[in-house]
Amino acid sequence: MKSIWKNYKTESAYDELMFSEFQSRAVSHKLCQYLNSLKKEDIDKRKIAAELAIMEMGISFTVYSDEGNIDRAWPFDIIPRIIDGREWRIIEKGLKQRLTALNCFISDVYGEQAFINAGKMPGEIINSSKNFRKECIGIKPRHNVWANICGTDLVRDKDGIMYVLEDNLRVPSGVSYMMENRVITKRVFPELLQDIDILPIDDYPTHLHDMLLSIAPHQDGQVTCVVLTPGIYNSAYFEHAYLAQQIGAKLVEGSDLVVNDDDCVYMRTIQGLEKVDVIYRRIDDDFLDPEVFRKDSTLGVRGLMRAWKAGNVALANAPGAGVADDKVVYAYVPEMIRFFLNEEPILPNVPTYLCSNKEDLAYVLEHLAELVVKPANESGGYGMLVGPHATAKEVAHFREIIQKDPRNYIAQPTLAISTAPTLCKGKLEPRHIDLRPFILQGENTYVTAGGLTRVALKKGSLIVNSSQGGGSKDTWVINMEED
Amino acid sequence: MLSRSAERLYWLARYLERTENIARLVSVHMNLLMDLPKGVEMGWRQLILISASEQEFYEKNNVANERNITRFLLADASHSGSLFSSLSAARENIRTSRELLPDEAWEQVNEMYLFAKNNLETVVNRRQRVLFLNEILKGCQRFTGLLSGYMSHNHPYRFILLGRNIERADMTSRILDLASLLLSESRSDEMRQYETILWMNVLKALNALLMYRQQIRSRVKGDDVLNFLLLDANLPRSVGCCIAEMSLCISKLPNNDGLPLKLAELDAYVQDIDTRQTTQDQLRSILDGLQNKLGELHSQIADNWFLTATEE
Numbered sequence: 005m006k007s008i009w010k011n012y013k014t015e016s017a018y019d020e021l022m023f024s025e026f027q028s029r030a031v032s033h034k035l036c037q038y039l040n041s042l043k044k045e046d047i048d049k050r051k052i053a054a055e056l057a058i059m060e061m062g063i064s065f066t067v068y069s070d071e072g073n074i075d076r077a078w079p080f081d082i083i084p085r086i087i088d089g090r091e092w093r094i095i096e097k098g099l100k101q102r103l104t105a106l107n108c109f110i111s112d113v114y115g116e117q118a119f120i121n122a123g124k125m126p127g128e129i130i131n132s133s134k135n136f137r138k139e140c141i142g143i144k145p146r147h148n149v150w151a152n153i154c155g156t157d158l159v160r161d162k163d164g165i166m167y168v169l170e171d172n173l174r175v176p177s178g179v180s181y182m183m184e185n186r187v188i189t190k191r192v193f194p195e196l197l198q199d200i201d202i203l204p205i206d207d208y209p210t211h212l213h214d215m216l217l218s219i220a221p222h223q224d225g226q227v228t229c230v231v232l233t234p235g236i237y238n239s240a241y242f243e244h245a246y247l248a249q250q251i252g253a254k255l256v257e258g259s260d261l262v263v264n265d266d267d268c269v270y271m272r273t274i275q276g277l278e279k280v281d282v283i284y285r286r287i288d289d290d291f292l293d294p295e296v297f298r299k300d301s302t303l304g305v306r307g308l309m310r311a312w313k314a315g316n317v318a319l320a321n322a323p324g325a326g327v328a329d330d331k332v333v334y335a336y337v338p339e340m341i342r343f344f345l346n347e348e349p350i351l352p353n354v355p356t357y358l359c360s361n362k363e364d365l366a367y368v369l370e371h372l373a374e375l376v377v378k379p380a381n382e383s384g385g386y387g388m389l390v391g392p393h394a395t396a397k398e399v400a401h402f403r404e405i406i407q408k409d410p411r412n413y414i415a416q417p418t419l420a421i422s423t424a425p426t427l428c429k430g431k432l433e434p435r436h437i438d439l440r441p442f443i444l445q446g447e448n449t450y451v452t453a454g455g456l457t458r459v460a461l462k463k464g465s466l467i468v469n470s471s472q473g474g475g476s477k478d479t480w481v482i483n484m485e486e487d
Numbered sequence: 488m489l490s491r492s493a494e495r496l497y498w499l500a501r502y503l504e505r506t507e508n509i510a511r512l513v514s515v516h517m518n519l520l521m522d523l524p525k526g527v528e529m530g531w532r533q534l535i536l537i538s539a540s541e542q543e544f545y546e547k548n549n550v551a552n553e554r555n556i557t558r559f560l561l562a563d564a565s566h567s568g569s570l571f572s573s574l575s576a577a578r579e580n581i582r583t584s585r586e587l588l589p590d591e592a593w594e595q596v597n598e599m600y601l602f603a604k605n606n607l608e609t610v611v612n613r614r615q616r617v618l619f620l621n622e623i624l625k626g627c628q629r630f631t632g633l634l635s636g637y638m639s640h641n642h643p644y645r646f647i648l649l650g651r652n653i654e655r656a657d658m659t660s661r662i663l664d665l666a667s668l669l670l671s672e673s674r675s676d677e678m679r680q681y682e683t684i685l686w687m688n689v690l691k692a693l694n695a696l697l698m699y700r701q702q703i704r705s706r707v708k709g710d711d712v713l714n715f716l717l718l719d720a721n722l723p724r725s726v727g728c729c730i731a732e733m734s735l736c737i738s739k740l741p742n743n744d745g746l747p748l749k750l751a752e753l754d755a756y757v758q759d760i761d762t763r764q765t766t767q768d769q770l771r772s773i774l775d776g777l778q779n780k781l782g783e784l785h786s787q788i789a790d791n792w793f794l795t796a797t798e799e
Contacts, residue, residue: 060594060601061597248586260491
């Protein structure tokens with residue numbers, strides 16, 4: 005192998021593309037052959053071309069800092085991540101199974117609570133969950149689906165097994181980057197995409213649109229869908245605008261909508277008020293409706309919950325769906341699958357210690373330096389402790405805050421999450437990655453072919469979030485010829 | 488169509504038109520000055536007179552020379568009337584309206600913005616400034632062209648046309664305002680000697696020289712030029728033509744109460760101007776009146792359609 009692979013280390017974790025410095029896996033054989041056929045300058049040129057495309061396409065995300073909000077170009081690594089189609093079919097099934105069970109669970113939580121009554125989960129977990137919305141009790145969204153759009157994070161441990169790390173059921177983001185990554189790869193490696201049988205991903209907007217139509221309160225005639233964004237300063241605004249454009253929906257802010265005395269939602273147009281049927285909302289529950297949730301919210305729409313409860317508008321995801329997006333509830337998902345679907349879970353959870361549980365807490369406090377500790381309700385990789393990488397002071401701090409509020413912390417063993425070759429200063433080096441497939445559920449269920457691969461660009465880092473120095477890669481699900 | 492979107496597209500078009508106008512104005516002016524002998528009472532200062540930004544300019548600069556003025560007009564991000572500020576505002580408006588426009592429209596404006604941002608420093612150098620301005624002019628034309636070819640000529644498109652034409656009419660009236668200074672009785676003999684060149688450049692600033700030649704077929708004369716640029720029914724940058732375009736858009740938009748009347752009044756006002764019968768002072772006050780009326784038209788458009796007006 006040529007110099008770009010020199011000293012490529014694969015010992016410390018499972019590498020998605022390489023067995024070793026000298027040998028590629030079957031799925032990545034063609035890619036590696038191709039990369040080796042390129043001169044080093046060629047690879048650099050492609051990298052520059054990709055960066056240029058990102059700038060011109062204006063793919064960005066916003067970083068909040070003391071100096072103000074900065075629109076940053078999306079950090080992208082041109083070397084794709086590859087998944088074998090045979091493995092993918094199993095993962096896809098597992099993801100559908102999981103979201104189906106989660107939706108059964110949410111319906112149950114706001115309904116008869118059979119899961120809790122059967123002793124499968126302490127009711128206290130729900131009562132103390134800050135994402136449990138008592139306003140949602142007794143509501144039945146169409147198809148009994150609460151989480152219509154889910155982003156599930158998967159990681160592969162050293163044993164080669166894909167584990168579910170978390171289910172994002174509130175307002176998961178990243179799907180636009182998944183799609184734009186493919187657009188960039190098509191520009192940068194057109195020859196390669198011709199030769200390899202990669203599953204397409206650009207049908208996502210079609211499925212998203214179909215799903216949104218399937219949950220409309222009335223199924224006759226024209227349905228008006230909108231995407232509700234917190235506004236142009238939100239870090240995911242690019243994505244909100246992108247998705248609205250792709251599905252031909254209007255992109256609205258809270259002040260564009262109004263709920264009238266008839267409990268219907270209208271948008272303010274040049275013609276006057278126009279009725280809205282389905283809202284793909286990208287605003288957290290807390291800010292959705294100042295009449296019900298946070299009173300100081302200027303992002304939401306006064307009366308939106310009234311309209312939703314009256315069945316005059318569909319909200320995706322439904323308010324209250326976040327109750328299952330809680331790292332404590334996560335620990336019970338395998339049990340949900342058995343209880344509601346009478347099936348064995350296809351995708352395993354990462355072993356999880358619940359600090360609310362006395363025995364677990366004792367274990368966690370004793371092994372803090374080996375574990376990853378996460379708050380139950382944060383997202384974006386904030387407020388975490390990665391034991392093996394933490395200072396004694398940080399460990400001591402967590403020891404204190406966990407004991408103060410055990411319900412809100414969980415701990416998991418530190419996984420040696422898998423790596424993939426990533427272009428670093430003209431050389432390939434292993435960097436840790438995860439995978440976020442997106443699952444849609446309305447009348448039907450759909451899973452993206454692959455998903456968004458996020459990569460921790462800093463050497464040795466396990467944090468893949470874009471707000472904390474992460475980047476992303478195109479993700480190829482490949483049908484192998486011998487299939 | 489959302490009121491918010493209508494407003495953003497209208498401003499997108501206004502800012503892009505402004506970007507293009509500033510580029511053309513500076514570019515034509517540069518050519519003009521190369522033709523004129525030194526010492527003629529025509530210099531870079533005229534460019535800040537036209538945009539009514541003299542005061543702001545002198546707060547930041549001591550000398551009205553080429554370097555300072557071109558930097559102020561093209562590259563100064565803290566001057567809201569500069570080319571770069573207009574382009575940035577256009578980009579912000581299109582960034583927040585992407586769902587209504589073809590992808591290429593956003594990419595075009597974004598590319599142009601990135602180009603301008605990376606080349607701001609080059610505008611002080613005359614040769615590089617020419618390249619810079621050409622690139623901007625081409626970019627603006629590409630944007631107009633691709634919308635005309637890729638986008639349904641629907642309500643969003645009409646708000647773009649409205650914004651473009653109101654800005655265009657305003658700019659044409661400002662250029663005529665400057666030109667009317669050239670009619671001043673106190674102009675020097677030397678200035679009179681170069682008058683034709685000056686009028687040709689006024690026409691060039693509005694891309695109208697060729698069309699003028701075809702239409703008027705006599706030598707370039709001040710009165711004729713003024714009449715042509717105000718009233719010609721076919722020239723896209725004449726004030727009359729801009730008004731006709733706006734009337735057409737407005738007639739097809741819903742909830743246009745009061746606007747057809749307002750435009751008819753504006754049109755009558757313009758059609759009444761006879762440049763052969765007016766003194767330079769009268770002309771200046773007529774053009775001032777025209778600019779005020781365009782301002783009123785804008786307020787009425789905002790009242791009828793924009794979010795600011797519909798909110799309690």
